[in-house]
Amino acid sequence: MVGGAEAAFQQLEPALETLAPGTDHSSRTPGRKGSVEPAEKGYLHCGPPGAGHYAKMIHNGIEYGLMQAYAEGFNILESAGTPEAPEPYRYEFDVAAIAELWRRGSVVESWLLDLTAAALHADPDLDGFTGHVQDSGEGRWTVLTAVEQAVPAQVLTAALYARFRSRQESSFSDRILSAMRHQFGGHAEP
Amino acid sequence: MVGGAEAAFQQLEPALETLAPGTDHSSRTPGRKGSVEPAEKGYLHCGPPGAGHYAKMIHNGIEYGLMQAYAEGFNILESAGTPEAPEPYRYEFDVAAIAELWRRGSVVESWLLDLTAAALHADPDLDGFTGHVQDSGEGRWTVLTAVEQAVPAQVLTAALYARFRSRQESSFSDRILSAMRHQFGGHAEP
């Protein structure tokens, strides 16, 4: 994902083409015919300076959303065996096996799913992680851009906030809710 | 909020009128003239059996959303003093005083804000709560109804999910995210 002046891009293009994954990486998109476009070789002049960075940030913003979609889905499966699940829907799923299964002919096939299947095979309960998820700025950049352009980005934002939330012990926000509940209903809150 | 057959409602109406808050509770809505409607006295025949329960559930669903809106706002104010806040926006707010202030002529005046101001005056850091927030079913009912009727209810649902999240220690969902990050980027996740 390259941004910059046309002349600068042209000067660098041979190097970019050499470094790019190339056409062998994926099968050709149905409907594409004739000469091969740069994007099909794995590099692209996205526009003037900043355009490459912009495209890369949105790429990562999408990545946040995809990751959170898988995380929520596997979490539902994993929690299907808990007492919270009403009896007729209580199941003990082998989550690692389901991740493996979905790699073969399902609609949710992806590289991120391949990674998830590998991680779940190695450590089915993922006990090696605390669940405090870092973010390195790209998700924030995507949300700020959506807000500036006045376009809704509910899923990408929810994915970012899930990470923020994962790093908080007991948030002031939640204690405010408990305090209100205690006030108006005499609800005994822990 | 009463549901039931018209005849049953009429039989009970004198008792309901006696129990209701009455017209003195609030000033009359601008534009209303002439005879006083039951709703202005604080009771209402909402429709056939089930309609009263329905209205009450949605009332509580709204309540979840209002509570979460205040909770998020006060949380942002409270966290303005943390190192996460970039320097020019780092402030040590007196959150209890701001809640008190907003009770007087602001757009966010409400009974829930009155309760929040009282709770924050009594315990400014709300250390008396763990932040594990219960839910007693009405918020769930509201979300299930929204889904059945195919109408979006993003805020009411987010408010419900915030309570679910508040009761989880370390969710499997978050550990899935860390596992993916570790796989694809070699990110060191705690």
Place this chain on the structure above:
Amino acid sequence: MVGGAEAAFQQLEPALETLAPGTDHSSRTPGRKGSVEPAEKGYLHCGPPGAGHYAKMIHNGIEYGLMQAYAEGFNILESAGTPEAPEPYRYEFDVAAIAELWRRGSVVESWLLDLTAAALHADPDLDGFTGHVQDSGEGRWTVLTAVEQAVPAQVLTAALYARFRSRQESSFSDRILSAMRHQFGGHAEP
């Protein structure tokens, strides 16, 4: 909500006290005793320069969330009479009457509800509005601040995005979804 140097605030305080709503505006918060704090009179020195603006922005961010909570709830009630609603839950609610009712002794009492009741009394179907909702920057400011401080603000953000979405005719985002559905399932999408 005032920000500024202590000396500047003290010089202006007499004018601010004169302009503020005063103690008569609301009943005293339970638990407060003795001398009356400035916040109880309706003005507050929130901190150094910028702190007053910050508090005002968060106030408006909360306002967005409260408004959206009411909007979603009334929308569910209004749509309960549509064919999308499964038969046992299909009701024709008098939404204006319910708004009026909730002004009297309910948990969701607020000034915004008072306004909603007045608007619904004047125009029960709200046919006078297109449903294209403007935003004037404070909601955006709140979201950007939440992201910068790494605190989740799911409800306040969803409220902002609902406004963005209300102004779009047919979004590219939705057409992407239809295009995918058409591709993978041969789903006939309009």
Place this chain on the structure above:
Amino acid sequence: MVGGAEAAFQQLEPALETLAPGTDHSSRTPGRKGSVEPAEKGYLHCGPPGAGHYAKMIHNGIEYGLMQAYAEGFNILESAGTPEAPEPYRYEFDVAAIAELWRRGSVVESWLLDLTAAALHADPDLDGFTGHVQDSGEGRWTVLTAVEQAVPAQVLTAALYARFRSRQESSFSDRILSAMRHQFGGHAEP
């Protein structure tokens, strides 16, 4: 994704194995050694009756979330050329080319991205769609299950609500917001 009694599954297993995609569909997951598990051949006994349906529903719930993540990201890219975008970030992206590019070595590679690239190549502006997106029940099932099990599913739910919203012309919800804005600020709302 098969649910049912162990004996019934065993009787059907030869047929399922014949119908399944088989091991050639994807490369073996790193870390897996020795005998090949059924999931690696593309079929799985998920548990007792109902378990297969459950797993399939969550699969589709994840699908909704993935689709919405791509949709939001491409929408941000597409809207980068509009006047809403502040000048330094205004770019005219070739969205079809970017989708093609991301198929080759990016983190967001997936089968759904392959489909998106094909759709955007055939019709770069997707003018063939109105943007009214259908849902066929699986996303709803996933959300209802999350609520019943008390686990947050913010992204999967937001994806479902985006589809609901896409089918509404002018929602009552949005008109409520305009009515409030008109009341409290004299904001001229369309």
